[in-house]
Amino acid sequence: MKLRGFVMFLLLGWLILILQSTVVSYITYGVLQPELLLVILVHGGVYRRGADGVLLALSYGYLLDLFSGRHFGTYLFIYITLFFLARLLSVRLLLQTRFMQVVLIFAFSFLGELILAALSRLTAAPQGVSLEISGMLARAGANAVGVLLLFPFLGWLERRIWVKPKTLQYG
Amino acid sequence: MPVLMLTPISRPAPRRWLRVLSALLLIGGTLTIFYVNAKHPQDLNAFDRTVLTLSAPLQRMATQAFRWADGVWFEYVALVDVGRENTQLRSHVQQMQNRLNQLREVDLENQRLRKLLDFTEQSGRPFRTARVVGYDPTSHYRTLRIDRGLEGGAVKGMAVATAQGVIGRVLRCWSQYSDVLLITDPQSGVDALVQRTRARGTVEGMGSAALRMKYLLRLDEVQEGDLVVTSGFDSVFPGGLLVGTVSNLRKRPSGVFQEVQIVPAVDLSRVEEVVLLESPPPPAAELEGPPRPAEDP
Numbered sequence A: 001m002k003l004r005g006f007v008m009f010l011l012l013g014w015l016i017l018i019l020q021s022t023v024v025s026y027i028t029y030g031v032l033q034p035e036l037l038l039v040i041l042v043h044g045g046v047y048r049r050g051a052d053g054v055l056l057a058l059s060y061g062y063l064l065d066l067f068s069g070r071h072f073g074t075y076l077f078i079y080i081t082l083f084f085l086a087r088l089l090s091v092r093l094l095l096q097t098r099f100m101q102v103v104l105i106f107a108f109s110f111l112g113e114l115i116l117a118a119l120s121r122l123t124a125a126p127q128g129v130s131l132e133i134s135g136m137l138a139r140a141g142a143n144a145v146g147v148l149l150l151f152p153f154l155g156w157l158e159r160r161i162w163v164k165p166k167t168l169q170y171g
Numbered sequence B: 001m002p003v004l005m006l007t008p009i010s011r012p013a014p015r016r017w018l019r020v021l022s023a024l025l026l027i028g029g030t031l032t033i034f035y036v037n038a039k040h041p042q043d044l045n046a047f048d049r050t051v052l053t054l055s056a057p058l059q060r061m062a063t064q065a066f067r068w069a070d071g072v073w074f075e076y077v078a079l080v081d082v083g084r085e086n087t088q089l090r091s092h093v094q095q096m097q098n099r100l101n102q103l104r105e106v107d108l109e110n111q112r113l114r115k116l117l118d119f120t121e122q123s124g125r126p127f128r129t130a131r132v133v134g135y136d137p138t139s140h141y142r143t144l145r146i147d148r149g150l151e152g153g154a155v156k157g158m159a160v161a162t163a164q165g166v167i168g169r170v171l172r173c174w175s176q177y178s179d180v181l182l183i184t185d186p187q188s189g190v191d192a193l194v195q196r197t198r199a200r201g202t203v204e205g206m207g208s209a210a211l212r213m214k215y216l217l218r219l220d221e222v223q224e225g226d227l228v229v230t231s232g233f234d235s236v237f238p239g240g241l242l243v244g245t246v247s248n249l250r251k252r253p254s255g256v257f258q259e260v261q262i263v264p265a266v267d268l269s270r271v272e273e274v275v276l277l278e279s280p281p282p283p284a285a286e287l288e289g290p291p292r293p294a295e296d297p
Helices: A001-023 A024-030 A036-047 A051-068 A073-092 A098-123 A133-160 B014-041 B044-123 B285-289
Strands: B126-136 B145-146 B159-161 B165-171 B178-182 B187-192 B199-204 B213-216 B227-230 B244-251 B257-264 B275-278
Touching: A001 A024, A001 A036, A001 A051, A001 B044, A024 B044, A036 A051, A036 A073, A036 A098, A036 A133, A051 B014, A051 B044, A073 A098, A073 B014, A073 B227, A098 A133, A098 B257, A133 B126, B044 B126, B044 B275, B145 B165, B145 B275, B165 B213, B187 B213, B187 B244
Parallel strands: none
Antiparallel strands: B126 B145, B126 B275, B145 B178, B159 B165, B159 B275, B165 B178, B187 B199, B187 B227, B199 B213, B213 B257, B227 B244, B244 B257
8 A cells, every 4th residue: 555655646746747847848838837746745745754754755857857958966956855854843833734735845845846956966967057146036935835735735635645644633 | 834943952962962063064164175175176976966866857848848738828818918907909990990080070160160251251151050950851951950040040041151151041940940941942042153155143952962053144154163252142151152063054045044054162971060141232233123134934
């Protein structure tokens, strides 16, 4: 059951990545495109506590590295860092409300942008990201909007497929 | 919707440290992978290529599906709005066209009134303007109805003209309206001159769109195209108003007079504004009485 849930979420992430690289790009014309995979990642970091969550984060990072064309390991590092951070904060934040989920995704997206900029500067990558803070905030805002689309769906999917974690209780 | 209850979990300390250590190792490991690849970029391995090979067809399908849906939307569904917009634009164009026509009418009216004003200033007589409100219901256009009556200063017998020429005279008037007898009516008569030769005669209506000039002496030189103007001797019309153009000559083999046919200077079926000219004091020649020869036998 746990394996089935893992595979399902892995496929979901893959499909979302494909959609993000095609349909979402067309719809948003590449401007303020929400990074839906990050939303799933943070969701997993908040609600998953097993090794399967870690594997998913690594898989998402790997896939995004393949699709993005950046140096391999860029998103692997960013995603695993954000995942552990989300897991660390999940017990301290009151995430029952949608508002807090939006705020959390916004914060994590912004943090991801900062890490990406730092990595690009660190290696003097030619395709280094812009350090424009307003752009980072705007992209983080777009990701936060993605919460409204994905979190309800992910919650439903998790209750249907995933083994309920022992550490979390659904009321 | 179930409410998520988050509770801190207490675990044995060694296991928690193990988890923290694992996390740090993973983070450090991925950072190392990144750093190594940034310094020495690696080509895609077989697994990478497999993942991308599997992904590419799906990407192509998603793109094609979106383009198809996008095409359907913009070529069919969105045309509903285009149709509505087209209807609105047509209506808007129609309104603009009507407005433009109104402005053209105002412009034409302005031009006519300006000519009328110039004409009345040249005539040197007090005048009243009036607007045509109705035509003779028959097809002969023998009378006009104007929107100036007794209250507006109209008097029976006043000369009525436009800048283009003579119209007729006031036949009857009441409080706010008057009827004008057109020069084309057989009962109408205007003392006139052939402008070029100063030959004098009387212009009468024929009951149709044409006029005839009577009492022209046979010896008077008249030819087609000559302009006929008012003489000013009849105490109704001021001198020099255009009556019409000679269109046909009819000389009898015998007799004293000749008769010519005249095309009115004004298209009486299209008159819109007119001026009513007050009658001048009769000239001395008029007081003595103009010679009126007898009808040609």
